[in-house]
Amino acid sequence: MEIIEMGALALGSAIRRREIGVREAAESYLDAIEARDGDLHCYNTVCRDEALERADEVQKGIDAGVYTSPLAGVPVGIKDNICTKGVKTTCSSKILSNFVPTYDATVVQKLHDAGLVTLGKLNMDEFAMGSTTETSFTGATHNPWDVSRVPGGSSGGAAAAVAARLAPVTLGSDTGGSIRQPASFCGVSGLKPTYGAVSRYGLVAYASSLDQIGPLGHDAADCAALFAEIEGKDKMDGTSMENPKFDFEAATAGTLRGKTIGLPADYFGEGLSSEVRAAVEAAAKTCEELGAKVETFPMPIVKYAVPAYYIIACAEACSNLSRYDGIKYGYRSEHAENLMETYVKTRSEGFGMEVKRRIMLGNFVLSSGYYDAYYNKALKAKKLIQQSFFEAFEKYDMLLGPVAPTTAPKMGESLSDPLKMYLGDIYTVMINIAGVPSMALPCGFDKAGLPVGMQFIGKPFCEAEILSAAAAFQQATDFHKQSPQQD
């Protein structure tokens, strides 16, 4: 099998057996990127020289027994909102187009310590705001299954790179579905961990109370392996927590037998495309055949999820993005005559439309006189959403539902109708508000041959359980083994 078709754990295993060299692995991917990324634009920055140099170091480390991780020597792509020391971290925004961090994010440090080799930085929606990767200042990423379609977003580069075999595994971030939705559109697997399971230190914040870094890969086992490397309490992130329940063996065991799975009825209501519904319902049947008990239950709170999400996320975003003011780093307008103009022009010229829209929305909902009507109400909705998940998990081990109402739309369709784009997040944003983990994986294809995704939603810190359920499903199916036709 070609190196780039292998997947992360298989490649790591071959590297450990000295069947494949670390440099050889990195070169295979770098060559593939060079050949195909011109069309797809998964990467904002490719670190060819650094990667090859690092590959040689890691090879020595593996030979010396320093690196023992199952992923030692495996290449990895990093979403461009995760800080990498000495390598540009742009968030796909003009305002950070020249920003080079002076430090590594905790997850990057952890991957470095485990001996993974960074290939480069992956394209995304600007500041992770968007569901298509079209809001990127560097240009849109194309869906490898159909280049006229979007890869989803905001981790579009991270998902498309795995689908197009331009990285075996990638790190994305998920604030309202930004790992799971592109994973679904691109036919790959992706995990949104429990809030606090992975350190956010070094993740450029969009909405701090919702952001989580997570892995994308060919299958659940690869995601489990990458998650195992990055999870855990970090002293640099006060909101991170130890997860004593996580165990890699359990996460890859492949267990659905005896599990009770709830299907939220409101995940299958109006707005869901019939093809997606059919694929997810068929997958639920497969779960039953694999020994799970599946049951539909009402979850009416779903309709409040999107408005609550956009209020909370935008409120935090307008504050988080205020630091891009042209004073300290990043883009500064050349046309400013004084301090106020520096702020106004820098931010007007430096941010794209979608980011500006969310900054304005956030400022509005936090304004005195509106705070109670919007922000406080959204916090109340958050409590109710958490409560309904808590109640659901008293009955079920996990929930199962679609990731997105449709398969990947055509490029250009979404930006003209932002409200429609926001409603497309209906099945994913609730999970971030509740802070629970969710594993997205492919479960079929529509008539156009585009992947359909579903998600197993788990109890807090029960990543192992949903990863294992996904692994069981993948042991019985081959949707995840399909890859887009290459020209």
Added chain:
Amino acid sequence: MEWEIVMGLEVHTELATKTKIFCGCSTAFGGEPNTHVCEICSGMPGTLPLLNRRVVEYAVRTGLATNCNITRKNKFDRKNYFYPDLPKAYQISQLYLPICRNGFIEVKAADGGTKKIGIHEIHMEEDAGKLVHDEFSDCTLVDYNRCGVPLLEIVSEPDFREASEVVDYLEKLRAILQFTGVSDCKMQEGSLRADVNLSVRPKGQAEFGTRTEMKNLNSFRAIARAIEYESRRQIDILEDGGKVVQETRRWDDTRGVSYAMRSKEDAQDYKYFPEPDLPPIEISDAFIEKVKAEMPELPEAKKRRYIEELGLPEYDTSILTSDLAFVRLFEATEKLCQSPKDAANWIMGEVMKLLNDSGTLPEDMTLSPEKLAAVINMVKAGKINRGTGKTVLEKVFSQDVDPETYVKENNLAQITDLSALRPVLEEVIAANEKSVSEYKGGKTQAMGYIMGQAMRALKGKAPAQEVQKLLHEMLDS
């Protein structure tokens, strides 16, 4: 019409923690610009705050020392505004759940009694950086060294009616902050800053007038002057039939006037919301008990102890406990010289005079208790007289000389061997024949002159009583 002034204070104090509130950078004052700075306090993308637990401890200490209720479940909030000295464009502060509430400090009332000034709340927050305007290149530069230095904001109730109450409150508060070790309270370094909210109303009226807020008050003296100026300004406006505008005013101490900075209409909407990057902080009973147990002795307790155990008059204890520098000097000196009253007298007299004359602040004093005690002990033992003692102390104070060596080298010690006096006095008698004969002729006043000549010859190093006794002995026979 008789007017009443109503005032409330907002005091910011920088905490004496070694490191900043949300990162490990040093809080030391000064330092080359941007050398006490890291990714976190300079607000680099992706960084997160990490709470310094010592700040919570100091806040609780301050709350307990000012009779506050301690909030058990604490949260931080973001105060959003743009300014170049604020690298994140928001300040992490506490709006909704401040750590301390409903306390008070007792002050001297204008009528001579005591009065409780309510403390509305105390909250924790981070300081901003500093803008430095470079005249030479006509540009403004930012120094982030101060960014993230922990602050407590202590907000009083509008309970003040006289400037003297404000000054006494600030002195008491400063002593509490210093004694608890929470802050060094150096006003000139900005580690204690006070804003005064002031309004006036006709005496007897229940509702408050429109208030203004005064900033940039850098000394107790400036505060008293600014209060006088602002209350006069408001009364003049009202007496002329005008209306006071709610606004923030800046005090210019050199010119002795304040001017408007921004009015209520320009007031910023800070869009406070809960800080998502910091988990709530739970304060347990055990934590509060621990803080209580480790609480250093406060000014009031010290006063009582000085009166009861050391036998000092109340007046002395008030002065000594007005500044931690005096307390430290007094307590160590008192032990070394075994005489609380002597130590107190020397500090209240000579030391304070030297500080005043040289314009030195108590906290900048280099005088060590060992050297002060050495001077006191020499005087007590009669080795030098009090006047020489003052001279020596002045040298110690200004040049940090060793008192004993100084006395020896300058030959200042008292002549204790009385037999050594007689030859000197014989010379004096011989040289002042006229006065001596006048004295012997019954003009007793002449003795004063002879005494003076004798002391001059002895360079003041002999006990006057002994000299006089000996002179009488020599002349009266």
